[in-house]
Amino acid sequence: KSGKQVYFNNPMWPGEAHSLKVEKVLFQEMSKYQEVLVFESSAYGRVLVLDGILQLTEKDEFAYQEMIAHLPLCSIESPKHVLVVGGGDGGVLREICRHSSVELIDICEIDQMVIDVSKKFFPELAIGFEDPRVRLHVGDAVKFLKQAPEGKYDAIIVDSSDPVGPAQELVEKPFFKNISRALKPGGVLCNMAESMWLHTHLINDIIHICREIFKGSVHYAWASVPTYPSGVIGFLLCSTEGPSVDFVHPINPIEKLRGAPEFRRELKFYNTEVVVYSVLTLHTIHEAAFALPSFVKREVAAL
């Protein structure tokens, strides 16, 4: 719609664009905050795009949603209160709901249109909203976190869009301060943290801010998601002062939930348990996510 020039001018990834063949546009409207577009692609199923930026596709959404939810939740003993920032499609809720220890899931999404569109076009994700533990707050997460009670959450998951448009303030220091205030001692944050190929400056800035604020630990992890720019996406994991959290060696393996009703849907990407066959040991996606390429390691270590 916007023409080739605009595609190559996105400030988040200037000079490059990834294209998917559109079979049919299913929805296209301006909300109060952004342009919301849903189309049927020929290779990746249905696709959700906000302000020209791809947010998810049916074919690979599980990699992102499973990782951003289970990396933090499997790192702590028995998560009870969880907050999701953004995530209006419901996919992250669907994943959090697998954890039977969880009693309450607050979600603060700014755009009602994203929620409505997801319920209509992405029922496999929006199913997350149906769990009785979910409490939906439609509004700006910056304001929500300013008012959140101190020490309420075991985990906060920031599933927000890139820092252009309504998510601008979600990478700034006051926002992270409010997150750490809203977490319990030893509580964890998992923040969508862009691509190590494209955004090392932005990642460094966020890590720098978080190292100052989160007195527990700060770690960077990543996963392959083919339709995100450069094909990977990162996650910043932080914990507040208190009981120490070893993100790399999770203490709450997801596999222990096998057989629980929440586990009816098989996980498609994430795993925590090392599997040993007679001659072969299969290591885990959780641990592997923290192994960084040398150039990233050097930059992160330099902070």
Ligand code: AAT
């Ligand atoms: N799970 C899909 C992936 C997303 S969706 C990000 C959501 O964050 C959007 O629904 C958007 O409306 C919401 N959002 C943006 N700003 C705010 C805000 N200030 N408060 C609350 N919600 C907000 C992310 C995909 C990552 C793409 C990586 N390139």
